[in-house]
Amino acid sequence: MSDRFSTVPLPLSSPGTERTLAVRRYGRPGARPKAYIQAGLHANEIPGMLVAHALAQLLEQVSVLGEVVVVPVANPIGLDQRLHGVALGRYTFDRGVNFNRGFADLDDVIAAQVAGHLGTDAADNVALIREAQAAALAERSPQDALDGWRQTLLSLALDADIVLDLHCDQESVLHLYTGESLWPAAADLAAWLGCRLVLLADDSGGHSFDEACSALWWRLAARFGAAFPIPPACLAATIELRGRSDVDLDLAAADARSLLRFLQGRRVVDGAPGALPVTSCQVSPLTGVDRVTAPMAGVICHLARLGEVVTPGQVVAEIINPTAADLATARVPLVSRVKGLVWARAAARFAQTGDVVVSIAGSEPILERTGTLLGD
Ligand SMILES: [Zn+2]
Secondary structure (H helix, E strand, C coil): CCCCEEEEECCCCCCCCCCEEEEEEEECCCCCCEEEEEECCCCCCCHHHHHHHHHHHHHCCCCECCEEEEECCCCHHHHCCEECCEECCCECCCCCCECCCCCCCCHHHHHHHHCCCCCCCHHHHHHHHHHHHHHHHHHCCCCCHHHHHHHHHHHHHCCCCEEEEEEEECEECCEEEECHHHCCCCHHHHHHHCCCEEEECCCCCCCCHHHHHHHHHHHHHHHHCCCCCCCCCCEEEEEEEEECCCCCHHHHHHHHHHHHHHHHHCCCECCCCCCCCCCCCEEEEHHHEEEEECCCCEEEEECCCCCCEECCCCEEEEEECCCCCCHHHCEEEEECCCCEEEEEECCCCEECCCCEEEEEEECCCCCCCCCCCCCC
16 A cells, blocks of 8 residues: 555544545645645545546656645545435435535634734745644534534645645536636636636635635635735635536546646646646636526426527526426426526436526626525
C-alpha cells in the first residue's frame, strides 16, 4: 500500500460499526498551494469518483509542488443507504437532511480570535485566519454521526487554497457553481474543464461544503473592512460532471487531465499545462436560474435538448397525464420564462406536481427569487 494512502475514521458511528474515509495525499504536508478534491458528497453521484481515480493515477506520475489531497468517495454513510438495491443518495435516511448542507459556520469564532490581530498585510492576515480556522474546527464538538462526518471532511479541506467538490446532476451539461467573489479569478478552472455554464452566488443558502470553505473569506473581509485586507483565499467550486449516467472511462480520463492542467496552471503541480482552451461558457447569476416545474403529475416528455439556448415562451417539455378524463386537458406544455441555456433536465420520466423538470440559466436575475438559491 502506498504511503500516500490512508484512512481517516469517521466519529460517532453506530455501535458495532466503523466507517472511514479513504484519503490520498500528494506533495509535502503544509506545502502551498494546497488543493483538496473530493467526489461523491451526495453519495450516488458516481462520475466524480471515476475522475478522482483517474486523477490519482496522473498524480502518481508528476511532481507536486504544493499539496494535493484527494478523497475519492466522500460519503460512505450515504453510499450505504440503499433501498431495494438502489443507493438513493442526497439525503440522510433518518432525518432527510441534504448531505451538502449544514457545514459549520465558524465566522463568529474566527472573527473573535483574529480581531485586534489583523494588519495591513493580506498574506499575514490569511495565515492568521487559517490558524484560527484550524483552532475553531478542533474545538468544535460534533453533535452526531452526520455532523462528525461533515467535520472530518472540513478538517481535510478547510485550509486549502483550492477546493473542488465533484458532483453531478440528473441529466446535465458540465457546469460549476462558485462564489461571485471568485469570478473571474476561477475562469481558468471553467475553461480547462470545458464548462458550458458557471453559476455564481456568494451565498447560496444552506451552508454547502464549497461555501463553508470559501465564503468565510469574503464574509470576514466585509466584517473587518478595507483597512484589514482579506483576500478570497480559498477558490472553492462545486463541479457538476454532467448527468448521473455519464460514467465513462474516456470522459473521466479527459476530465482528470483537465484538472491536472488546471493544477499545473496554478503551480500546485509541476509541468506546463499548455494554452488555456477558448470555450463558449455562459456565466450566470444563480438568481437567474429558471426552474421549470410540473403543474400536474404526468409523463415527462422533454423537448429541449441539453445545451440548447431557448427563448421566453418556448415549450421545453410537456407533461402528459394519461389518466385525464378529458383528453383535451391531458397535455400541458412547460415554457421557459427566460432566454437561456438548458443545463439540466429531470432524469425521471414521470413527474409529481411541483417537481423540477427543466433548469434554464438566464443571464439576468429573476426578481422573485430570493433566499435559498439552491434546490434542495
Ligand atoms: Zn450533488
